[in-house]
Amino acid sequence: MKRFFNKMFVVGAVALLAACGGQQTQTADLPDYLNPEVEVEARIDDAMSRMTLDEKFAIIHAQSKFSSAGVPRLGIPELWTTDGPHGIRPEVLWDEWEQAGWTNDYCVAFPALTALAATWNTDMSALYGKSIGEEARYREKDVLLGPGVNIYRSPLNGRNFEYMGEDPFLASRMVVPYVQGVQSNGVAACVKHYALNNQESHRHTMDAVVDDRTLYEIYLPAFKAAVTEGGAWAIMGAYNFFRGEHACHSDLLLNQILKGEWGFDGVVISDWGGTHDTREAITNGLDLEFGTWTDGLTMGATNGYDAYHLANPYKELVKSGEFTTKELDEKVRRVLRLMYRTSMNTNKPFGSLVSDEHVAASRTIGEEGIVLLKNDNNVLPIDLGKTKTIAVIGENAIKAMTVGGGSSSLKVAKEVSPLEGLKNRVGDKAEVIYARGYVGDVSTSYNGVDSGQNLVDNRSEAELIAEAVEVARKADVVIVFGGLNKASHQDCEDSDRYGLELPYAQDRLIAAVAEATQNLIYVNISGNAVAMPWVNSVPAIVQGWFLGSEAGNALASVLMGDANPSGKLPFTFPVKLTDTGAHSMGQFGNDGEVVYGEGLLVGYRWNDAKDVAPLFAFGHGLSYTTFEYGEATIDKSSMNAKGSVTVTIPVTNTGNRTGKEVVQLYIADKEASVMRPEKELKGFAKVELEPGQTKEVSFVIDAEALSFFDDKKHEWVAEQGEFEALVGAASDDIKSSVTFTLK
Ligand code: GLC
DSSP: OHHHHHHHHHHHHHHHHHHHHTSOOOGGGSOGGGOTTSOHHHHHHHHHHHOOHHHHHHTTBBSSSSEEOOBGGGTBOOEEEEOOTTSOOOOBOTTOSSBOOOSSOOBOOOOOHHHHHHHTOHHHHHHHHHHHHHHHHHTTOSEEOOOBOOOOOOTTOTTGGGSOOSOHHHHHHHHHHHHHHHHTTTOEEEEEEETTOOOOTTTTTOEEEOOHHHIIIIISHHHHHHHHTTOOSEEEEOSSEETTEEGGGOIIIIIIIIIIISOOOSEEEOOTTOOOOHHHHHHTTOOBBOOTTSOSSSOOOTTOGGGSTTTHHHHHHHHTTSSOSHHHHHHHHHHHHHHHHTTTOTTOOOOOSSOHHHHHHHHHHHHHHOEEEEEGGGOOSOOTTTOSEEEEESGGGTSOOSSOSSTTOOOBSOOOOHHHHHHHHHTTSSEEEEEOOOOOOOOOEETTEEOOOOOOOOOOHHHHHHHHHHHHHHOSEEEEEEEOOSSTTSSBTTBOOSOSSOSTTHHHHHHHHHHHOSOEEEEEEOSSOOOOTTGGGOSEEEEOOOOGGGHHHHHHHHHTTSSOOOOOOSSOBOSSGGGSHHHHTTOSSOSSEEEOTTTTOOTHHHHHHHTOOOSBOTTOOBOSSOEEEOOOEESOSEEOTTOEEEEEEEEEEOSSSOEEEEEEEEEEETTOSSOOOSOEEEEEEEEEEOTTOEEEEEEEEEHHHHOEEETTTTEEEOOSEEEEEEEEEETTEEEEEEEEEEO
């Protein structure tokens, strides 16, 4: 309601001016701070000159669970934020986490960000950002609390599904169009959680111990790209410590790196409950404090907003003379700049909510993100000409996945389950029989949003598996939908997984069903890698992600072959947990100091260094067609630091249907004076090829692609000497390579 009155105030102010003028108000009659013709910095100056001290304090901290104050007297609107990275969270009560029960705030759930990353297609990022930005805009939200780009250091991290995988280059490329797409709607992206929030266990107290090279080469690039290329208007501080400072008020992360080295001119927003010290909040780069005294999900002091660190306590320190208004004015300037980009932006579109375009976008992104991991004997795609009975098994074939998982939980207008999607697609051309297979999490509600399903099933594991085997025996094709489900410890905020294994006895179910059929397809619905002890007895395996509103339709489209899968893994599937750097060193999930001892060797970098074969590799993904790579060539044998070389490779579709292939470029530094990973992703291109068609795929390699972060000089350095450009279809499937020299 406050917003409404604020808006009416602005209208009133303008109308009053018009009445006084006796004619249509010209913008020239407007004061600078209200005049869209005036450039923003001058408008900020004017606004600040008119604001009282109390009004300045009011706009740098929350006034409700998800909003901060405007300046009612001047007609400057409030600022409204909303979760999350996959869709627009339902309206909550003023000071509660529970939903407010509105009936106009249903949304479209887009695929989880790991699925977006798995598309390896920046056009999909642009489509995603534009679409979710339109939903936020229509809901009149000024700041979208997403995307998340924390690096996938362990397959146990509860929030990996909200992030973009294990590789900094992939995450950096994929985050930029998302940010630009959101902000094209006059809605700020708030990229999170900056930085080193790579586990949920003890997330408020753990202290990430990371050396500078690892920080700059692995954990910062996606944030840097979001800011320096994406132009992000907001960044969210993480909960954890880094080098003794809380990330939400870290002089190193916020003042020195973000605002100093990267020139960030936006607003640093704390995570909800991430602010712990008034003086540090004043001096260490925090601009807008939210959610203090909550744990970011449930509890919290009610209406304590005036007691926030950047509220009365800060005012007292200014009144006592301990602080001038220097830091205050800098914070206010940044918050006003955010307002002129969003709430005060008179040139923004109106957005849209649950449009056909958004539903289609959700499905398209999902179809492009699904990864075909294995397809022996061409079990896939399902051929309805030969298939009379399809058995669908598993709780994940029916369970709503858009409710739960923490702050990214949504209230969707519609969610198509895998079972529904298959039935929609198959129609009466085949019989679809369902069996539960296993019982996992029967809860169906979160923050007052309820999927309305009744998942209760009291049968024993033996009965459930017996029934599944029975239907499998009778079917021509069997699809098990398993995986995780965003329940606590099963890909969920504020809890990590207990282990790499599938929960709820799914391994026993899959092994039993594999005995009963040759045509078994396992679809893994998850945001993380899982162990697959039965991998050799299952001919077809699909990584199905948390795909949102159109999950069932996207999955059915790929399984039935309407869409040719083109996704590639954005993270490694290790065979076992200790095949990862973090877990081989026992440095994950603990409280206090967590030493990222694996350093640069995250994901495939670890597999390469230790010569450990993954279950499925970073960058792996099959198609219903086949691709053949020719020899890579290079336009010159050497380059200087200001120059570049161009590597080209022909790729041919040698199958009988159109498909897309993600051609990947890795760089190896053959003469490094420092330890470097064996190879690092430095380019990718997704190309569509008709049957028989060949395309020449080229990569321009400049010194940046050859550089490492020299933590002694504190700068990026490309050392002269020999380099190798490796081109492949996956990190463990290099097709051709060429060497060249940096002079
Ligand atoms: C949560 C999360 C953050 C979210 C915020 C508001 O605890 O850490 O991602 O945007 O608080 O819900």
